[in-house]
Amino acid sequence: MPRARRPRRRLTRGPGPLRDTLTLVTLPLLAALALPAAFAGGGTRRWFGGRADNQRAEAQAAKDAAAAAFYELDTAQRDLRISIETITAVDDSPAARRAVGDFDALGRRIDEASHRYIDAVDAHDLDRDDLEASAASRARSELTAAKEELGRVKQELDRFADGLGPLLGKAETQLARLAPAVERARQALLAASNALDSVRATGLKADDLAARLAALSPELTKLNQGAGQHGVPQTLERAERVTREAEAVRVEAERLPERAAEIDHRLVSLRTRAQALTTRSEQVDPILSELRRRFTAACWQDLQSVPDTAAENVRRAETKLAEARTARDEQRWADATALLSTVRALLNTTDEAVSAAGDRLHRLNAVQKDPQQEIERTRFAIRDAQRLAMAGRNTPEPRHARPLDDAVARLERAVATLEGRHPDYWHFLMETEAVRRSVAHVVALIREERGAAAH
Template identity: 30%
Template sequence: MSNDWTGRSAQPRRPGRQGPPPSPLALAHEARGALQEQFYRVDQFQSDIGGTVKLYAELLPERAGRTGVVPGWATLDAKATELIVAYLEALDRFDPLEECTPAQVIDATHLFGQLAPKLGLLGNDMEGFLERFGPELRRVGEVRHQVETRLGAAAAKVQEAEAAWLRMTNDGFQFEVADQAIARARIAGRKLAAAGSLLTPDKATEGAEVVEKLASEALALATDLPRRAATLRNRIPSLATRIDALETRAGSVPEAMRALRREFSTPNWDDLARRETDVAELLADARSRVARLRQLHEAGDLTAALVALDELETRLDEAGTVVDGPRERLALLRALRDDPQHRYDTTRFQLRDARYLIMNGKTVASQPWAGRLDRAAAELIALEGLLEGHHHPDYWDLHVRLDALNQQIRTLIDDYRAAH
């Protein structure tokens, strides 16, 4: 919208028959109306453009520092504030017009006539600003859409977790840990949504990732806990059966340890001997834990029952290591003693594959890959001489070091592929 400001306070009259000239009060009302029209126009521009520029500076600070949007608007905004103050003072000074003296009415008409063109020209400048920087300011909408999309995705994750939590409660399950998790996800989601209008895309992504992590934790608990609780009735008998099987296998521990002591030097089995007497204690503890688990399940304390289940399974894994350790160690040491070359060859082939991958037809490998290859090769050469000249070799140490070298080579291969 543009305006022609000529200093005239009234529209030209039609030719022909003339009516009585307008009274001074009517001219004052007309001037005030024209002034108010321009004020409303400037006020609307100031509100709309000013709000967008503020968001532009907050959401796109790097761009705002390079373009002339913010300083250009600041100049117009300062002029607008100055003229609006003058406008309000003018209205207040001659309010109401009907009670003003004739001299005051003339003064009001003159003042209104001075301010209206100034506001009109400022409105034109604001309109020109919008035409010039409109494409740049439209980036605010794009950023807002990007932020809203990211926040919407996070909110959807919270809703998914809430749906799972509601299904859990509707099925008659109640777990305090799940209740706390969904509460944390909800609170984080509400805080993120409340801050959404002020977030840059990076900040929105950062906050959304936190919300999604909390929602995923809540979803996992609301889904997993009821499923595990529902299987408790069948899990308890199976755990008792597992303990029976461990107890049966425990009978072979003394025989396996005797064979280890007879066939191999102390370093090969000393770590197992230190735990040989733990077998009976571990199995007794496991049976006690099964009985406690059964009591908790029958009492309906599912939260405590699941905690007890986790602890019991950890203890059974430990017991299985102690019970099966001597037998498995004996088989491993015998195989290594009877054919150590097989283990060396396995590592050698793996090292050769790593060398082929890194060299790739070149005569010299680049760093740091060449250094890592050389260190692995040197370790293999050292291990190949580990058994020489020993009447009672430490096969277990050889096994541990070969395993470590194999892992070192696999890591080298993975790192090289990731870098290329």
Template identity: 30%
Template sequence: MARTFMRRWFSGGPDDDPAAIGAYNAMTTAFLQTDRLLAEIEDGIAASHDTDPTRDVVGRWTPVREQHAQATSRYLELQRPEPESPYASAAVYEDCTRRLEQVSAEMTAFRERFGEKLARARAARQIAAEAVRQARAAADRAVAELDRPESLPFLQYPSVIAAVDVLAAQVRRLDTVTDSADRQESATAVTDAAAAVHAALAAAPGRTGEAQNAVRSIATRISAVATRAEQLEPARSALLREFSAACSNDLVDNDRVAADAAAAADREVQAARGEITAGHPESALAHCGKARDHLRAADDAVDAVTDRLRSLREIRANPAAVADRVRFRLRDAQQLAMQRDLVGEWGSVLDAQVDRIDRACAALDGVHPDYWTYTTDLEAIDSFIGGVVDRMRGRV
């Protein structure tokens, strides 16, 4: 009696409705097919999103994914809570199966259309993942190198500290990026930073010798600068004797500038020697770098005087040659203005340079010609003409 009641209430049991059982099994098979397709495509979609979130393939997948979600929701509604639960009618299962098969066809078409793009995205993600793996391994090796007892004396070297700081920063960045391209770029940066740590540790034992050699070299240069500075007085005397004072007024203090720079370089060398004694060769090298800067300033101060004397003598020997070069440059510019039909825009500007050249040449008249003002004025005119030419050619 109870069995008859149950049949009537649930429209039959599993043993009494073979069509419903078959339809249910077909529905399950269709669902499993869509589930396999979903797993395959979603992996490629995730990879494509990682490599390029703006790709069209990601947007085109969304409606297909929504169709699958709706069909899956209906399938889950028709699942029996327990194996002994009754089946629905075959028609109900068949309707869900048609939905699932339609979605399966849409997913298959999507895979065939975009399969190559998805495969490339998966490959790019795998490449990025391998680069990340290698980068982390490289970072681990660098840390292990830092932990070796042999590295202990060099851990406070600025070069080692800087390399370690860069490595730590690059590893932190690698931990935050998600885009495949960014991950690969970041992984490369980590690998390079790890290599820099190894390089810093490898170079550290030789820093003391490097610093000692630098100190000796700079000490030699200081002596050479002092020797060259001895030429300043004869050169200054020649300038004042042969040319007007205006030609070298800006060089009056160059002997003091050279001497001060050489003294500053010597102080840096002394500081470098102290750092070497204290076991800080990289600090010594920093002082050596400052000493070289001072020496360059001393050399420049000496060269400015000797070069000025040589230049003024060349100009005095043929002053017209300087003006002729500028006039030639001006004629070329005027011809360019005519060729490009730019006379209306630049003609008067270029014509005005003729007067500027004439005024510069007139400055040589008199008992004490100012050759330096003459040449600097002409250089300024030449530079101005060059700027006009650049504008006419569209370079500016």
């Protein structure tokens, strides 16, 4: 049988001093109990304690770790994007294009991992007062999985960044060269312009140099527009070309006074030489007359045209000299230089022809007087080659012995031609020279083979 409740005793039965006193005590107490709730406001979280709060704390820790991984991946991606932009600004090679494609693919992986993280954060409000332990556990699990995925993508990004080292190093090297190269081009153009002004101040014209310098003006405009518009490799190449061409203009401008003085000197020198050759060519006819009188036709026939050729060459040289003088006066330096080169070639040819006539008479006189000297000279060359061929051997190599034997026979035939009444001394001299050349070839061959064997 249930136990009967004990009736509550009433303290007061109606109005009176005791009831009023209780009322006065109770109201301040209730107010005091209500104050904390009033000041705490509506955002105060209820305190559950136990397992739910442990799960909430673990979920919050997982959220913080995922946020750190997300921030780290985002920072790495931004840094790597700068590296990719550096490479693409400089390099258009297949490797660089491949790197851009790989970075784009990594970007898609990063987006996927980032969306997974953001979705996990949005799906769970860890600040809810009524967050259940099971919900906090799910949140921790999903946020941990998102963090791990972000970590895996970060590792892929790091491996990719390591592989970019060579491309990035090359790109950074080129970028480091860019500003100095452009500045060098500007300074080279300024130096060329100053040199040109200095030369013109002396009264010399340099129209061709001025035209070459003016042609570089559009290139300077493109350099000033920058690599962003024209590309880093193209700008580097342009800067180097402008520097090279401007430097060439500066050097030529600075050398122009010296060049003018050199042309003046050559004009005088070549005119003097032409006059001297005119005098020397007049002596060819007496030499030919003596050759005709004392030697067979074979000794002088090839010299018959020397007087006429010499006179014609000197006449042409004097004409070219006059043209060179005109070009010098008009300050057409390149034309003057080319014309003087032509004059020099004409005079060299004439000098050789005139000298050949006198040399022919001298050599023929010597061999007519004593042919034995030429014979012994040639025999000595043959014997010297034979000793070399036999050095360290019992028998010579056939490829060495055969041409030396032929040289001996050829010399004997040449000597035999001197036994006639009117010997062809010039033919004899040509034969002995040919024999010595063939012997010298054998000597060079032997030394080359033995030198190779020694190594």
